[in-house]
Amino acid sequence: MRRKGLASMAVQAVERATSFGPAVALSCRECGERVPLGPVFACTSCFGPLEVAYELPLGDPEGLRRRIESGPANIWRYAPLLPVPADVASRPNLRPGFTQLVRADNLARELGVTGELHVKDDSGNPTHSFKDRVVAVAVEAARAFGFTTLSCSSTGNLAGAVGAAAARAGLRSCVFIPHDLEAGKVVMAAVYGGDLVGIEGTYDDVNRFCSELIGDPLGEGWGFVNVNLRPYYGEGSKTLAYEICEQLGWRLPDQLVVPIASGSQLTKIDKGLRELIALGLVEDRPYRIFGAQAEGCSPVSRAFKDGQDVVRPVKPDTIAKSLAIGNPADGPYVLDIARRTGGAVEDVTDPEIVDAIRLLARTEGIFAETAGGVTVGVTRKLLEAGVLDPSLTTVVLNTGDGLKTLDAVAAGPSVTIRPSLGAFREAGLG
């Protein structure tokens, strides 16, 4: 019965082929089997994850580059490389992306980096996390498949991104979060007027619940951005790679430090970089990808250090809640990429995360979420260990906003005084 539903939706998908631009099929990451574009996420042969396969516009890199550069200042400038319709920029959506790549000279000095150090600051997105990118692509797929409710399991950032995107797109939303998230994330998830459901459990419990719901009549007509729309959703993360290279002047960075939650973002950044090479938009030379986790949820880092191919699930316990996925679906692929590119996976403690948040704020005026503290902290640790090369061009990702994790940094006034010069003089700050 469920299989029949999927098959009929896949047929609809073929009819709507123009909705997906250059995308031509879904392809299994494990066995390579191809299926038509549809709201499916696992290979029926081997249960491997499906990803979007394209007919990319090869052969005219200069023309493609000009087309991108004359496009809008958001992710839709890369529409020729995404599973979205050609007119996507004119549809009602949040227009995320083309966030700042910040040349972080002050931070470089503090860390002893002599090459170029950049922070890709995705706190500039509409709901202030990179999730706006992936959701924007998923919304187009939801429209194409005729879904009327947009849903997700979320550690917080995704909930806000889905709520906001659904509101703009005129879709209903119903999102699921662990009951104990940060206040900022809870309010942001609820304020857009969709349904918000707290789940008594961890993110992994929420995720399992959503997988059940999707197979139940209750979930019919629902697009779960990170479940049945996951192949499309994931493609949104490629735009981070595109933007970094374009903002570097169509050049690959030598080293990237990327946070790991499910691991999807890191794998899609790698995919995006390889596409740019294949398209002739950047020179083909080596790059190294480094994954960053919080020690309190570091199953991928653990596996990397132990030389394992298998990621053993853990129960998360860290202030970096947006990375607190104990059973990361793309963990094995992250290990592959870190090893293949000569990178690594490392983790930092909660106090190191807080220190790194403050370091980035103090040096570059960027107030990062805990996830940004994780990448900056891991960058520092890998530099100290001699694993990252300080003489190269390095890009560190900040994927979220400090305003959503206020409790992590207990910052306040240096002093509180009466409004008088005498009181100020006594405070000794003049």
Next chain:
Amino acid sequence: MRRKGLASMAVQAVERATSFGPAVALSCRECGERVPLGPVFACTSCFGPLEVAYELPLGDPEGLRRRIESGPANIWRYAPLLPVPADVASRPNLRPGFTQLVRADNLARELGVTGELHVKDDSGNPTHSFKDRVVAVAVEAARAFGFTTLSCSSTGNLAGAVGAAAARAGLRSCVFIPHDLEAGKVVMAAVYGGDLVGIEGTYDDVNRFCSELIGDPLGEGWGFVNVNLRPYYGEGSKTLAYEICEQLGWRLPDQLVVPIASGSQLTKIDKGLRELIALGLVEDRPYRIFGAQAEGCSPVSRAFKDGQDVVRPVKPDTIAKSLAIGNPADGPYVLDIARRTGGAVEDVTDPEIVDAIRLLARTEGIFAETAGGVTVGVTRKLLEAGVLDPSLTTVVLNTGDGLKTLDAVAAGPSVTIRPSLGAFREAGLG
């Protein structure tokens, strides 16, 4: 003694003329007297406020337009119209601006607007308020005058903007806030590592204290962005006008709804629009500017309704703390502009502000600060009263971010359940 100090600094300013691009002098808004560019803010003849006077690049609108359009996607694309050096874009700063102008069709439908309705969403700035614009311009002036400490009095947003901008620019910062601000604003003001001083009193008390400090040896070498750098600082708000017109396709909107705190932003938006007309970048036709206040701090609205020219100070009591200036310096100029352009000044209650925040979030996926609730609420009120014309092109400003005023909207989960289909079914949300 103080006068002598100012004069010698004015001489330095002349020497540094190239630091200010097309700006040639400061000019008194009241009596028109001109003084050299310097860290001064009041006319020595009549005590009127000083503002920046330019030699603008008249005579080649097409060339100027092309130059702007090929500039960076931030306020520095308008460097030829600002008191900043020509190389400003390559200096370390936060690169604010060029935020989204959102075509708000969903909101238009709810409000019965048949023309174009747009929201200029300045929550997309680096510290998520329009203050990044004004501070970025003030930082360049601070550098030119050799100030080493950046300071301000603030209702919150400015504190974060100054802290972040100083960090990136490598300046010390020391900012002053009322002791009872929202948690998000306090943390954001403190996290960048500068000194943050809580003042026991209202914003107006903080402001008076800063005016004292600036005349005291304690404050020597300090650039107060909204006091002794105020003429430069204010110019940053012109970029809102430039961007709105450019994003409309080099076209004036018919109606603008702008929040009023000190009133400076509204007056500079008007200045920016008039400059674009003078430069030939937009067609010269009528526009109307509407000011928006919270009822709990509505001295300008009160004066407008009473037909007064004088604004009588009030003691603020509203959730819209970023607009809670009881003695707005530019109030009389706001009255002039509202009357000259055929606009109005209106206010809304705190519950209307909260309703408007939710309305904007639900319809457009934009989570505004209370100040955005004020402009959207006033827009609704003026439409219902037949004062705003629903058939015209209207732009409503959102100048801040909902994450900084979380307490205003008590939003949370619709329901919290165990992770089971049965529990979800019982919740009745399927």
